[in-house]
Amino acid sequence: MDIYQAAIRPVLFSGLKADPEWLHQQTLQMFSALTRSHRPPSSWILSQFQQTYCLQDSRLEQNLFGLKFPNPVGLAAGFDKDGVAAKIWQHLGFGFAELGTVTLHSQPGNPRPRLFRLAQDKAALNRMGFNNQGAAAMAARLEALGHSNSQFPIPLGINLGKSKITPLESAAADYLGSFRLLKDCGDYFVVNVSSPNTPGLRSLQSKEQLSLILDALQQENQGEKPILVKIAPDLEWEAIASVIELAQNYHLAGIIATNTTISRDNLKTQTVTSTGKPVSEEAGGISGAPVKQRSTQVIRFIYQETKGKLPIIGVGGIFTAQDAWEKIVAGASLLQVYTGWIYEGPWMVRRILEGLRQKLEQQELAFFSDAIGIENQQSYSNPK
Numbered sequence: 001m002d003i004y005q006a007a008i009r010p011v012l013f014s015g016l017k018a019d020p021e022w023l024h025q026q027t028l029q030m031f032s033a034l035t036r037s038h039r040p041p042s043s044w045i046l047s048q049f050q051q052t053y054c055l056q057d058s059r060l061e062q063n064l065f066g067l068k069f070p071n072p073v074g075l076a077a078g079f080d081k082d083g084v085a086a087k088i089w090q091h092l093g094f095g096f097a098e099l100g101t102v103t104l105h106s107q108p109g110n111p112r113p114r115l116f117r118l119a120q121d122k123a124a125l126n127r128m129g130f131n132n133q134g135a136a137a138m139a140a141r142l143e144a145l146g147h148s149n150s151q152f153p154i155p156l157g158i159n160l161g162k163s164k165i166t167p168l169e170s171a172a173a174d175y176l177g178s179f180r181l182l183k184d185c186g187d188y189f190v191v192n193v194s195s196p197n198t199p200g201l202r203s204l205q206s207k208e209q210l211s212l213i214l215d216a217l218q219q220e221n222q223g224e225k226p227i228l229v230k231i232a233p234d235l236e237w238e239a240i241a242s243v244i245e246l247a248q249n250y251h252l253a254g255i256i257a258t259n260t261t262i263s264r265d266n267l268k269t270q271t272v273t274s275t276g277k278p279v280s281e282e283a284g285g286i287s288g289a290p291v292k293q294r295s296t297q298v299i300r301f302i303y304q305e306t307k308g309k310l311p312i313i314g315v316g317g318i319f320t321a322q323d324a325w326e327k328i329v330a331g332a333s334l335l336q337v338y339t340g341w342i343y344e345g346p347w348m349v350r351r352i353l354e355g356l357r358q359k360l361e362q363q364e365l366a367f368f369s370d371a372i373g374i375e376n377q378q379s380y381s382n383p384k
Helices: 003-012 020-036 040-053 135-145 168-182 201-205 207-221 237-249 289-306 321-330 339-344 348-362 374-378
Strands: 062-064 067-069 073-075 096-102 115-118 123-126 156-160 188-192 227-231 254-257 285-288 312-315 334-337
Touching: 020 040, 020 115, 040 348, 073 348, 096 135, 096 188, 123 289, 123 339, 135 156, 135 168, 156 168, 168 188, 168 201, 168 207, 188 207, 201 207, 207 227, 207 237, 227 237, 237 254, 237 289, 254 289, 285 289, 285 339, 289 312, 289 321, 289 374, 312 321, 321 334, 321 348, 321 374, 334 339, 334 348, 339 348
Parallel strands: 073 096, 073 334, 096 156, 156 188, 188 227, 227 254, 254 312, 312 334
Antiparallel strands: 062 067, 115 123, 123 285
């Protein structure tokens, strides 16, 4: 157990005036200040971060949709919604980072409280509602930071969502507006139609609705930027198959599996401490350990349905190298973490990477890419 788990996490999770969202914002502001300052204390801290948390190993590199990822573990969308700390993630060991979710129009999100820890389940419950400053503000910020390969040695993705004020029938135009503003600022883009916290958003995963969005984006894109779609873990297999078909028809770069779940099955936590209400009565999506198994099943299904030809970014319940390995051998080409990083602390990424390196050696595999989907190649099983 490291100092974060032994001393820092108990304070952060104590519930004594420790509102999770307030703590989150304070952390982002601290990270942002570190990367904006050019004074010696900040540069020294960043160099210490680099030495402590980063692991360089060519065996863990991944080249995907025209981008080079120094390692396969990235920060999931939702942590840095406005890109205020975009320059810190490279110093904390991440191989890439996904900013957002950002919407065309700035919006406050849902009423507070809207972020809760379910410590017994190693999970989080959120109903943030795409709170962000809007696509134009993010574009201005990233342009001011000078987003370029020299200053950002890791790829930056941008996760796009629909503005709450935009009617569902105008969703395609809303996504397109954000993409146009941010096209030059992101290395890849994600169409988020799977958050449970914007009314009606998940209906955009239907074939009819999603095709309109993808058609508008790809006509504008003309193959310049990799575009992926992020899906919910609660979709039925038939619905996932429809998304796969659309992804192939519209030449998407890949699928992110999966977003948070609306399921409340098998939770140890029965009551949300800060509200006193049963978890079953609290709206929002659950991330972390409870979604681990389902997200891996979805990854396996996508890999098998596409015969490994459509890249998958696996996210959901990754805390350890073993968790990561399960998603990789099921078919994930890259990984993302969020809730696990909150629970395990900043050392988690390096520990996962060291564990993956050991897995490669045990399996006598030369590179990370050799492990992708190997369970399907060794024993082809149907997840249904």
